[in-house]
Structure formats: C-alpha cells, structure tokens
Amino acid sequence: MSKASEIDIVSVSKIYGNTTAVHAISLKIPGGSYCCLLGPSGCGKSSTLRMIAGHESISSGDIRLGNAVITDLPPAKRGTSMMFQSYALFPHLDLVDNVAFSLKMKGVEKEERRAKALDMLKLMQMEAYAARRPQQLSGGQQQRVALARALITGPDALLLDEPLSALDPFLKIRMRAELKKLQKSLGISFIHVTHSQEEAMALADIIVVMNDGRIEQAASPREVFERPATAFVARFMGDHNVLSGRVVSNEGGRVVFEAVEGQVFSVAGKGPEIGSSVDIGVRTDKVRIEEPVERSLGFNGVVSNLEYRGSSVKLTVMGAGSDDFTVILSDADYFDKPVAVGDAVALSWAIEDAVLLGRVAS
Template identity: 75%
Template structure:
C-alpha cells in the first residue's frame, strides 16, 4: 500500500448559490489517522468529505494531500479512494470484476487486474465468494467488497461516507472492529463520515464535530467526551447536561453562574457581570444527595425514571432547569429508589464541571 498522507483542509468554503454549506473550515488530519467527521444531518460533513475526494468542487480554499495541492485535480488523480454509502456495486459483474473495475478503466491487463482483485478479496476474507454477484451477498459482505474495490488503487487516504448505516446493529459493531483492524494493518489515513456518537468514539483517533457547516471541536475521542468545547458538542455527544446562565461574581477560584432560580459555580477566571456563560456537568458524575458546597447541585423533582440494566437514567426539573439527567449505577439506585414526582437533591463535584466556549458565527 502507498504511504499514508496527511490531509490539510485550508479555509475551505462551499456555496450552493446563496446558501453556504461549509463556512471556511480549517483542519489538519495527521498521516495514518482514523478521523471521524461527526454531526447531525445537514451539518456539512459529507460535503466536506466529497470536496476532499474531488466529487464536489471547492468554492474557496484548498485541500492539501501530503505535500500536493489537489483542489483542482479529478478524483482519480488525488491519491484518495472513496467508499460510498450505497456501496454502488455493479449487479451484473462478479466480485472479481467489481473489485478490478478501476484497474480496467486504467487499461491494466485482464489477468493482472483479476489477480490483484483476488488478492484484495483475500484481504477482506471474501475470496471464496469471488464468482458471486453482489445480490448474492449479505450487507456486511457487500461492504467488504466495496472496501476491496476502494483499496485496490493503493490510496494514500480512504474516504468513507456513512459506511455502516445500512447494517443491522449487531453487524455494525462487528464491522466497526473490522474497519479499525483494517486501518491499523494498512496504516493509511481513514476519513469516515458518521452521525453516530458511539461509532465515532469506538473508531476514531480524531473526532471532528461539525454543526451548520463549521467545526465545533476537533480532538481525541476522550477529550471530546470529557471536555466538550461548546454547548453544541456537549449536547450532541449526549453525555453532559448543559446549564446556561450569566456570570454573577468571582471569589478568586470559582465563577458564579446565575440561572433562573439558582446559582452554580465553576472553576474559571472572572467574567464581566451579566456575560452569558454555558457550563456542562457529566450525566454519569451526578449523584443523589446534598451538595458538598454551594453551587454544586440543586433540589428538584423527578420527571422520568428509565431502567437500563447496569444503570438507571433519572431526569429531573429544578432551579429553573428542565430535563436534567443523572445516570446512576443500579446498585446505588435500588439502595435508595426514587419515582416520578419525588423531591430529590442532586449533586456533583467541582472537577466535574466544564466551562464551555462559543464559536463565532
């Protein structure tokens, strides 16, 4: 395989008429990285991937692959390969001819291209199905063939557009492991578009969270999970409660954040009085019980109880906050069970509060 290439996206803008789909994003993906572009539908992640692949023109900015500006090159000359969401296999061709198709277009001799295609099918453990047609395969098998077809061109980077979306939940988990193993063994750069937080956390070395055509955060999975950069990231990842308030004081260590019916604290520098501040608290760090210090909890009313086996999800309203979530262990919950309508005290530690930033719009 070719040596992995660094991908750099420099001030890239994509406009469709008067609509801007991607707003001047900058991103550097180190060579050999498994990168996931993560976000809701319409956030610009697939458009960004297609601009890297050359299947979408760039309105402004550049895409650099290795040390080469590929912004104006056709897809076949970029050193990338793309695996499409639909797999796009040819139903009338057997697997060998499907995988060998790009080599046929390049004029590679029949025996040579078929031999190489068989090698790629062996890499995917699909050689025994070589003479079958795509319709005779399961979804997971079709995905392996699509991967083999993409990799036969020896790309420096493989681009994957929601490759697991068509698979059932059990197969998704299995294919996640297969993709990670494949990327590790090949050593090339993978850029994978997904709307699944779980998928991105399981696969990526680098998660890029996108929203409204902008990058909200680009960091390692643990950083995105534990230290979300913005309120959007905290809410989208689903593991934090976001509390929005206004700065109301500072004691030298703790910033006070006033909400509708209370005041919370966070370790942060001084802010102008009345300045909007968003803080986040991990749902699995919230506990039932009185706070150990002012501003590190509140009293509320349980609005929902959801048993999840090893944990229980509690939702509460209080202090002017609605749908505040606590994920507590099953042992802790059943030692002191609560039900909808019960008054409870919820608390957390100062180290579990993250002060969130904002991005310019």
C-alpha cells in the first residue's frame, strides 16, 4: 500500500442495542491529510475512530484503506495504528521496550526491534531518555513515547483519540505544532478526535463536524469557518450567530424571512419554500453597533453580557428571537463607543456577511 492511502468510509453505522451511535455516515479522507473528527461528547466521533481502528465492530457499511476493504480485519492487519488518550504505556518497561512492544509481538528479533525503537525515539527527540520508565517522564514526554510506539509499525494512517486533552494549555499549543510537522514529514494520514474547535482549526486539512451520530459538515477549516453548512455547525464553531424564522419570499436568488419577533431579514440563496422554517448564520466579527444603512440588515436588542478579551470585546445581545446574539468588536471600536449591560443597541451587518444554513436529514 502507498504511504498516502485514501480512507473511504461507506455508509457506516454503529448500533449498541436500541441506540444508534453512528448513523450510516460516508466520508472520504484523502491520503496524506490531517483530518479532525470534531464534535461534542456523545456525537459518535470516538466510535467512528474505533471502527476505523478495528477496536469496535461495524454494524453495517464498509471501510476501505487504499484498495483494501478492512471492515473485518483485526487491528494489527489494517495498516492503521492507534494512539490512545491514556497513552497506555507499560510502567515496568523502559522507553525502548515500550516503543518496541508491537514489533516484539510480531516476532522481530530483539536487536532489530530495539534499534528501530531507538530510531523512533530519536524522531521524537526522546533518545536521551531511552533507559527511563514512563513514570519518570512528564505528560508531554509520555505522549511522544506513545506516538513513537504507534508509528513504529509504519502505518498508512495514525489514529489519535483526544491526544492533547491531558496536557496543560501551553504544552497543548506546542504539541499541536509538533503533530502537524510530524504528519507533514511522514506523509501519512492522521485522523484526530477532538472536542476543541481551536485544536481542529489549527491542525486539520479537513474538519468533520459530527452531531448525534451524523456528519453535519466535512470541509476545510476555512470553509467550515466562513460557510457553516448547518445551524449546529454555526453554533458549535462559535463564529456565527443563528437567526431563525419563516420564509416569506424566495426569488431572484434571495430568501426573505420573518423572525419570531417580527423582524424581516434576507440572505443570498434559494431552496426553502414559502412558509417553511429557515436558519441563517451571521458572522460575529462582522456585526456593528449602528443602525442598518444601504445593503445592510439588523435589529434592536439589549446588551446582556460583556467580556473584555484584550484585543477584542465580546458582547452578548438579546433580540430577534436570540438570547445570545454575539458581537465581537475590536478593543478600539468598543472603547470609541462603549456600551454597558442593559443598554439598548442597534446592530447591523452587511447582507454578504450572512449565510443560508442547511439541515441534515434525520
């Protein structure tokens, strides 16, 4: 198999008794890409990763790696390798024997497997610690050893289950950069489960946003940020507000709808029938505290919260049927015209800064 084998997930479901954890998802992950499965707890991302790894049986559907169907293969025969959240290092073995363990299971001679393990520790800049035991290492060092152990078999795809969750914030940022660099230098696919939007945006070539066992959107970080596919993605990524209402007209490539409090908004797009429900996303950083003028829309609301963030200020506003309409202003813009909690404000945004949101079929 080439070192850049595509992973093709075809109508894969996972059912536990009466509960469907993953609903017939289909996804192509190009070879040599960094893919993040992103979503809240219980959305099906870890079940999906474990099914790719072979640690979880597939209820229906198939998984291909390159030209091989790996659906029913045991984990060791799949061409994938998994790094677990807990790192799962053996406390009684030194680092070399920890890293070499899978080669020992395959019957590789002691001298050869220890030499290979030392090479992997060098790759992770951990050769100076080769004779140590895991408990003598920091969390970041343990993670490097776990990575070395997962990569020693030369997999086509490395599977990572929340690999950064146990690290402190500064180390997380450093390890993010190292993971990305490692993935590019190895040229293999990394599939990384996370619930952190920031982590996925920083690392991924493809972000797969999951919710309730379904894929809401699979796209580049820029596409997910600028054009969320659904109201869930817009809310979960946190960079768009969602306004909902009923369609009153739909012509000339423009959808006009009425929100629950009677305000009328429009958005570029077509599709929803008159009278049907519709959601739009409005970029939080594109909203201004001013009355709408030509080619802009808006509403009047009441400020319910303020957060100073240094270079920016986050305002939360109630209005147009939303309890948490968010406005991100630069510190200069905010302090030029400051407002306080309880103030009535006029909000506006350019028509082009709103996006028509779709819905995932249930």
